[in-house]
Amino acid sequence: MSHDHAHDQAHDHSHTHDHPHGSDLSPVEARVRALESLLTEKGYIDPAALDTLVDLYENKVGPHAGARVVARAWVDPDYRARLLADATPTIAELGIGGRGGEHMVVVANTPETHNLVVCTLCSCYPWPVLGLPPVWYKAPPYRARAVIDPRGVLAEFGVTIPETTRITVWDSTAETRYMVLPMRPANTEGFSEEALAALVTRDAMIGTGLPGTVPPSPPEMPV
Amino acid sequence: MSEPVPKTFAAPWEAQVFALVVSLQEAGLFTWAEWADRLGREIRPADGPEQAADYGAWLATLETILAERGIAAPDSVAVRTEAFLRAAAATPHGRPIRLENDPLYRS
Known part of the structure; x- marks a missing residue:
């Protein structure tokens, strides 16, 4: 990168984010643009298709899909x-599936067993139901500690599981x-599937969280 | 319960890397099992601690695979990267950064 004018903004002290002589491109941004342009030239990719993919994962795919699956399982014992x-086919009944969810397995929490999901190798994650993984899921501390100290990991997420409940970790x-x-x-009781x-929550479906709680409804007041 | 919805990608380049990898996977360049294997190796350098499997690691993994397959050699990626950096420096702020803006660009 050339810095001929070396951030000499003596002509204007009022702002620092303006770059009147050019645009900033970080080295990593430039590498990605280089790959994209080389791959487009060689016919491996279609830039319009990339935009469609980004829109899909930024705006459409996410944990709201998994939440629909969970809610259905809560109200429909056969579905569960x-x-x-x-x-995989049972999730597909709700129109959810595809890339990154070709073979999904759902594990149920019970009073006896709490389940926790990790990818110790890298960042494998069920995209159709949860979207793309959060940063912590891909980081070495979670990948390593979920297996050797799941209770400690859960405590860091503010989740306390009874000592009598076994924790099963799925890789x-x-x-x-x-x-x-x-x-x-x-x-x-009586909640709609939507409610x-x-x-x-996303974390409830990874096992690092629990669903939201609902206070008991107050006793009915005599009329 | 509504938890704040975190952004899927921290920066546009992360989204572009993700979309490149998905596109190339669907074009048949590799299976997801191969991808996970290569990404897993990328984040475990022989000479250092284990890294995050983040989009920086995705980019490095993709560059390795493309180099191995002879699709994008490291030197051609480096030349094109430098061209984009020159193009950016020559592009007025706020305008799209195009390769043609590189003062050394030859069509």
């Missing part, structure tokens, strides 16, 4: 049974990607 037996791979079916919160889905 199918989901736990063979997740996602490119071929098999796990999602947790959390337990339905108390005091949600239930709103309680389901």
Whole structure:
């Protein structure tokens, strides 16, 4: 990068973000643009298709899809049974699936077992139901510690699991990607699927969180 | 419960790297199992601690694969990267940075 004018902004002290003589491109941005332009020239990619993909993962795919699956499983015992037996086609019943979710496995939390999902190799994650993984999921501390100290990891997420509850850790791979079916919160009898889905967080479906809680409804006042 | 929705990508280049890898996977350049294997190796350097499997690691993994396959040799990527840096320096702020803006550009 050339810095001929070397940030000499003596002519204007009022701002620092303006670059009147050119645009900034970081080395990593330039590398990505270089790859994209070389691959386009060689016919390997179509820039318009890249834009469509980015829009899809930025704006459309996300944990709201997984939350719909969880809510359905909470209200429909048959759906739940199918989901736990063979997740991919059962999730597809709701129109959810595809890339990064070719073979999904759903594991259910119970009072006896809490499930936690990690990818120890890299960052494998069930994209159709959860979107793309958060930064911490891809970082070495989580990848390493989820396996050797799951209870400690959960504590850092503010989640306390009873000592009597066993924690099972599932290692996602490119071929098999796990999602947790959390337990339905108390005091949600009569909730619509939509209201239930709103309680389901991304972390609850990774196992590093729990669904939202609902306070008991107050006793009915005599008229 | 509404938790703040984190941004999927921290910067536009992360989104571009993700989309490049998905496009090339779907073009048949590699399977997801191969990708995970290569990414897993990329983030475990022989001479240092394990790295995050972030989009910087995706970019490095992609560059390695493209070099191996003879699709984009490291020197041609370096030459094109320098061209984009020159193009950016020559592009007024706020305008699209095009390769043609590189003062040394030859069509």
